[in-house]
Amino acid sequence: MDAQVKPKQTPKTDPDKDPGQHPIPVPFPLPTDEPTKEKQDKCQVCTNRKVPLSEATCKQLQTLLTKTQHRAGVEKLCQKIEDDTMLQLVAQKLNEYPAEVATIFLTDITPVACGGKNYLCENVDLLNANLVQAWKAEYDALKPAGEKPRNDFETLQVILKMQTTEQTQVEHLFEIVNASGTGETITGTPQEKLQVFLKRYSIADCQTCGNGATYGIPTLAIVWLNAQYMIGLYDAGLTDAYNLLSTNTFLHPSTGNWGFVAKSGVNHMISDIRTRSLTLADIEHLDQGLSGSTKRYDLKRQGNKGYIEYKSYTENYGLNDLTGIGSGSWKDFDQFIAYLSQPEVVDMQGGSLEYVFDKKKIPNVNDIKSQFRTMMVDDSNPNNLQLKPQGVTVFNTIWGNNGLRASLFPRTDYDPNYSEIQYKDAALLDFIEIVSDVNNNFYKFINVK
Structure with missing residues (x-):
């Protein structure tokens, strides 16, 4: 008989003892987007x-x-x-x-x-994506003309906040503007309203715009701070704050000369109010009529403490400029006279009447004082100074304001035996001497900021 051949046996292995043996294949790593x-x-x-x-x-x-x-x-x-x-x-x-x-x-x-x-x-x-979106908002508002502001990083950061964390304030700004009933009504989506804002401040200064030191409209960062400050005053109860936020002033539609003048002036005014931290306790009214006059004031202090008038003059804009004051046809002369006649105005040292000029446009306060002197004093004969017709009007207005007259010409400083006519004549001579000297305290009501 043939010998029986036994089948070859495969040796058993223990995976735990033989790490080289893997009866179950190891899976490949799962896909990842890392x-x-x-x-x-x-x-x-x-x-x-x-x-x-x-x-x-x-x-x-x-x-x-x-x-x-x-x-x-x-x-x-x-x-x-x-x-x-x-x-x-x-x-x-x-x-x-x-x-x-x-x-x-x-x-x-x-x-x-x-x-x-x-x-x-x-x-x-x-x-980040939000800053890109801020760039897009500026681009959409200004297109090619916006190359400088859209490349200004500070401007983009301001727009970013206006689109995100401060968007409700942008909405509220337009609510106030529309509720005022002055100028135009602006509607649309939040993004469309932001577009309006950016278009109207396409002429704002910026860190990279290269505008001169006398440029009238501040950066968008300051403009937006000004808007927020006025919104706060409005919400606190100063309802006529809308006069400073309307489309006749803060949101004037023109980017040309008149729009530039309006926005430059109102931002100068609001910046000073904000810098002084004036609140509802300090301000009685904004931009209202002066008593007994068709002229208006900018700010009336609470408690009959007087007025602040803001002037954003330049040196080369017709009768709206600095030299217009001394020209004999100053466009704001009647307003100045109206201020001097107010019973709240009792001194000329800045306590109850203050004229604040834009320092970026006219840095030297003595230049302004000199123009006021030119307006009032006729010094064609240095040995015999006289008043010009405007100077006579100023003196007579002061004389008619009992509080202001007592401050400048105290009755006790004059001979008690003087008649009223003699008293006034003597005061007139003193007034000529006072206004002839630009360093006299009379001119302290003029300031630059």
Whole structure:
């Protein structure tokens, strides 16, 4: 008989004792969207980026590059924004815009030479989607004319707040403007109202705009602070604060000469009120009629403590300028006379009447005092100074205001035996001497701020 051949047996193995044996295959790692060096190598953008890109971010950047063909701008975003999620959101926001707009943004952040820390191009590392949206709001408002303000980083930060945390205040501003019943009514979505605001302040100064020292409208940051301060006064009960926020003043529609004058003047006024921290306890009214006159005052203090008048004159704007005061046809002469006749005005040292001129436009207060002197004094004969007709009117108005007359010409300073006519004649001679000297306390009512 043939010998029986036994089948070959496969030796049993114990996986616990033989780690080389794995009866159940080890699964491959699950897919992940975390940034890896392998995925970065597959990305066609940002190949030199220190922090690897996630697949989602890479797709957004590649889409942006294809859309704009602006590799320098896309690469700058990659190199400056280290956080992958933040970079993805910025690229995603830009991809929401038309190719032309996204291209302009990328051009803005990659100029031939960046001007410094105040420029958008120097702050790309601080970008987020909301700042991109702020840039877009300024772009939409001003289009090509807005190249300077949309590249001003401070301006963009202000717009960012107006779009997000302070959007309710923007809405409230327009509620006050519309409720005032003066000027135009402005409606629309919050974004449309912001557009109105930005368009009307397209002529505001900015850190990168290069406007001269005498430029009349402050930066958007100060303009918005002024608006917020007036909103606060209105809400506190000073209802005529709307006079300073209306479309006749703060939101004047023109960006030309009249709009410039209106917005420059009202921001000068509000800035001073805000700097002084004046509240409802200090202000009785704003922009109301002077008693017995068709002229108006800017600010009346509570408790019959007098007035503050704001002047935003320049040196080259017809009778609205500095030299207009001494010209013999000063457009605000009647207003000055109306102030002097008010019973609340009892001194000329700034206690009950104060004229505040814009220091950015006229930095030297003595230039203003000299024009007031020219208005009143005829010094054609230095040995015999006389008053011009306007000077006579000023003196007679002061004489008719008992409180102001007693302050400037106390009866006890004159011979008790003088008749009223003699008393007035003597006071007139003193007045000529007083107003001839620009250093006299009489001129302390004039200030520059």
